[in-house]
Amino acid sequence: MTGPQPEVRAQLDLALARRGDRTVLDRRLFRWPFVLTRTFALDRAPSHMLTVILQTSSGATHGEDRLRQRFHVGGGAAAHVATQGASLIHRAAPGVTTEEKIAIRIEEGGYFEYLPEPRILFPDAALDQTIEIDCAVGGVALISDAFTTHDPEARGRGFRSLASTMILRCGGDDAVLVDRIDIRSLGQGRTAQFRAFGAMTLAAPGRRWDSMAAFANALSATLATIPDLYAAASLLPDETAGLGVRLAGRDLRAVRAGIQTAWNAIRCEFYGVPPPSRRKG
Amino acid sequence: MFETATALALMQYGDSAYPAGGFAFSWGVEGLAADGLLDGQADLDAFIGEHLAFRWNCMDRPLLTRAHRADDPAAVAAIDRFAEASTPSAQMRDGSRRAGRALLGVSARLGGPLCVRYRALLSSDVRLGHLPVVQALVYRDAALDLRAAELVSGWTLVNGLVSAAVRLGVIGHVEAQQSLETARRALVDVLAEPLPDDLAPSSFTPLIDIAVSRGGSRAVRLFTT
Numbered sequence: 468m469t470g471p472q473p474e475v476r477a478q479l480d481l482a483l484a485r486r487g488d489r490t491v492l493d494r495r496l497f498r499w500p501f502v503l504t505r506t507f508a509l510d511r512a513p514s515h516m517l518t519v520i521l522q523t524s525s526g527a528t529h530g531e532d533r534l535r536q537r538f539h540v541g542g543g544a545a546a547h548v549a550t551q552g553a554s555l556i557h558r559a560a561p562g563v564t565t566e567e568k569i570a571i572r573i574e575e576g577g578y579f580e581y582l583p584e585p586r587i588l589f590p591d592a593a594l595d596q597t598i599e600i601d602c603a604v605g606g607v608a609l610i611s612d613a614f615t616t617h618d619p620e621a622r623g624r625g626f627r628s629l630a631s632t633m634i635l636r637c638g639g640d641d642a643v644l645v646d647r648i649d650i651r652s653l654g655q656g657r658t659a660q661f662r663a664f665g666a667m668t669l670a671a672p673g674r675r676w677d678s679m680a681a682f683a684n685a686l687s688a689t690l691a692t693i694p695d696l697y698a699a700a701s702l703l704p705d706e707t708a709g710l711g712v713r714l715a716g717r718d719l720r721a722v723r724a725g726i727q728t729a730w731n732a733i734r735c736e737f738y739g740v741p742p743p744s745r746r747k748g
Numbered sequence: 749m750f751e752t753a754t755a756l757a758l759m760q761y762g763d764s765a766y767p768a769g770g771f772a773f774s775w776g777v778e779g780l781a782a783d784g785l786l787d788g789q790a791d792l793d794a795f796i797g798e799h800l801a802f803r804w805n806c807m808d809r810p811l812l813t814r815a816h817r818a819d820d821p822a823a824v825a826a827i828d829r830f831a832e833a834s835t836p837s838a839q840m841r842d843g844s845r846r847a848g849r850a851l852l853g854v855s856a857r858l859g860g861p862l863c864v865r866y867r868a869l870l871s872s873d874v875r876l877g878h879l880p881v882v883q884a885l886v887y888r889d890a891a892l893d894l895r896a897a898e899l900v901s902g903w904t905l906v907n908g909l910v911s912a913a914v915r916l917g918v919i920g921h922v923e924a925q926q927s928l929e930t931a932r933r934a935l936v937d938v939l940a941e942p943l944p945d946d947l948a949p950s951s952f953t954p955l956i957d958i959a960v961s962r963g964g965s966r967a968v969r970l971f972t973t
Contacts, residue, residue, distance in 0.1 A: 630950075645833045649950040654802060656794025657785050658955050666836075680838075684965040691962075697783070697954075699961035702838040704875070711836045713961065715954045 477535040477570075479503075483517060483579075485543035490517040493541070500525035500534075509547075509745065512738040513578070516545040518745065521583070523554075530559030530593065533566040540577035540606070549745060550583040553719075558591035559627065567596040573670075575605035578737075582730065585613035585663065585719055590624035597632045604638055604673035609733060611726050613665030615719045616653070625652055635708070637672040643705045644668070658715075661697065663722040665714040667729055672708045683710050686732050690714070693728060695721040700729070750896060757890050762903045764911055768851040770904060773843050774912035774971035775799065779959030781918050782966065789923045792913050796906060796931045798953055804905055805938045807834065807951040808880040812901055813943060815884030816894045821866050824881060831878035834949055837961045841878075843973035848882035860889030898939060906931040912971060 479501040482494035489508070497503050500523040507518040528534065540546060559565055573579050588594065602608045612631065618624045628651050635644040646666065653659065676682065683700040690698040695717040703709050712729050716722035731741035750758065764770065776795070780786035786795060811831050818824045835841045849870065855863035862885045870876050880901060887897035910927050913919050919927065951957075960973050 632948075641829070642833050644836060645830070646836050647834070647948060647950040648952040649806065649948070650802070650952045654794075654798045654952070654955075656798065657780075657791055658794075658798060661955070664954050680964065683838075687962055687965050697785070697958050699837075699958040701836065701961040701964075703836065704833050704841065713836070713954055713958050715958060 475533050475535050477537045479521070479536040481519070481537070482539040482541070483544045483546045483577075484541040485515065488515055490515050490544040490546055492517070492519075494539070500532075501536075509743050511743070512740050513545050515543075516547060516578075518547045518549070520549055520551055522551045527555035527557050528565055528567070528594070529557050530563045530565055534568070536567075536569045538569075538571045538579065538581070540571075540573045540579040542574045542576035545578040547580040547582070547742070547745075553584045554586045556586055556588050556592040556594050556626075558589055559593040564593040564595050564628065567594070569596070569598045571598070571600045571608060571610070573600070573602045573606035573608050575603045577603075578607045580609045580730075582609070582611045582726065585615060585665065585722065588614060588616045588626035588629060590618050590626065592626040593628045594626075595628075595630040597634070599634045599636075600668070600670060601636045601638070602670040602672060606670075606672070607674070607737065608670040609667065609730070611665060611667045613663065613714070613719075613722050613726065615663035615722075627651065633666070633668060635668060635670055635703070637670065637705070637708055643672075643708045644703055644711075646711070661715040661717055663716040663719040665716075665722045665726060667712040667714075667726060668703070668709065669711070669733055670703070670709040672705075679707075679710060682732075682736060686712070686729060689728055689732065690725055693721060693724050696725045698725045754892065754896055757892060758896060758900050761887065761890060761892070762900045762907065764907050766854075768847070768854050770847065770908050771911065771915075772971060773847055773908060773973045774916070775843070775905070775909060775973050776953075776956035776959040777909055777912040777918070778916055778969055778971045779962055779966070780955065781913075781916055782969075783959060783962070785955060785959070786913075786918060789919050789927055792910070792919060793927055793930045795956065796909050796927065797934050799905065799909065799956065800902065800931070800934050800938050803951040803953045803956070804902055806947070807949045808901065808905075809898060810943055810947050810949045811878070812880040812884045812897060813894060815881040816888060816897055818884075821869055824866060824885065825869055825873065825876055828876045828878050828881045829873070830949070831881055832875040835878075837957050839960045839963045839973060840957060843960070844879045845877045846972060848879040849877040851879065851886055852877060852882045855886040855889055860886060862889050899935075902935045902939065906935060915970070
């Protein structure tokens with residue numbers, strides 16, 4: 468859409484809080500297209516982690532959608548949020564852009580993973596998404612964002628536009644990270660051999676690492692062993708805030724494998740063990 | 749067209765012999781070649797085109813534009829800090845600051861008043877000194893208008909990429925001239941489109957970013973980036 472738009476009430480608004488030895492949903496508001504059923508306790512470490520699987524009743528995102536999600540993670544709470552399946556972004560009419568905004572706030576001592584399945588951009592899709600994270604010192608956020616393109620008729624038609632902005636603040640007004648892409652096509656030459664792309668951001672401001680740079684280098688070396696994937700980890704701006712991972716895959720499977728590998732390594736760094744399988748059927 | 753004095757200034761500042769340490773940076777050429785993703789002139793030309801269209805034009809160019817129009821050193825520093833936040837790769841950030849600080853140092857020693865003032869700020873904030881921001885100050889001190897500043901900024905990038913490819917043995921000297929001609933046309937196309945004033949800086953060069961970020965774990969390398 469062009470021009471200023473009225474503010475949209477969040478269709479999904481979750482607050483996660485620590486209650487004794489568990490994390491619970493302290494606020495659980497959702498409406499179309501989001502659906503929330505039961506939550507899960509799948510992890511041995513940390514044992515208080517709550518897993519939330521988001522579903523959508525629409526099954527896809529359409530041109531006129533303006534979606535808002537909000538997550539608040541209190542001190543001591545730990546949560547993993549995923550989606551049931553890949554998010555299909557369908558065509559938008561000329562002059563119309565699908566909008567999605569996700570706001571995440573993590574208090575000191577909170578731990579939050581937001582690892583949705585990748586987006587699949589259909590021909591003439593136009594998406595503008597923003598993920599804003601405010602992670603207090605002593606909190607942890609792990610966010611992934613990945614996409615690929617797909618033409619069901621295999622006619623080589625592309626998406627119309629993709630703008631994606633990740634903004635990270637660590638308790639202050641100034642953004643530590645503003646990671647933005649704004650494209651109307653994928654690259655040419657060797658880049659055209661890669662069909663899926665992803666980014667992960669680990670924010671852990673104030674955490675004491677033996678060597679975050681050594682962890683990033685080791686993670687890059689592990690990612691290099693995954694077939695059909697080109698990826699690397701690197702320290703975020705401020706260089707004490709956390710690290711980012713860039714992934715380019717010859718297909719979506721390779722990017723998914725890279726995200727899983729990075730997630731395993733980060734869980735091992737924080738809790739000593741990788742996460743249990745969360746296969747969704 | 750540019751006046752003679754401006755054209756001569758463009759040649760001076762766009763010359764690869766300008767003593768600002770540009771030869772130390774390959775901006776991904778070395779890493780891509782080491783990882784088997786850059787092998788010969790066709791690959792190089794494609795990556796130069798990608799650098800120009802998907803990074804320089806939408807990230808460096810708007811930052812340079814803002815800094816060229818900035819009123820005072822504090823406003824320039826705010827743009828510089830934004831450049832830092834907008835560059836997720838630590839190795840890319842480090843390279844941009846090192847290249848920018850080297851360029852600023854040369855201009856300050858030559859007496860450029862904006863550069864002298866801005867250089868005094870750098871010790872107070874390690875995030876400052878990114879290349880496109882510094883280029884704006886250096887070229888303002890050289891009395892280059894924005895159009896000329898964009899031209900020399902884009903050209904020094906192209907020159908640096910081709911020069912790195914020659915030194916790495918990816919292409920020969922004759923192929924280098926062919927690549928420069930191809931890149932010249934690409935730069936003309938990019939510059940033909942004016943930037944919207946409100947353009948939010950962005951980039952999408954995943955392979956280049958990854959190649960540069962992997963630099964920290966390479967046993968041997970010739971270039972900083």
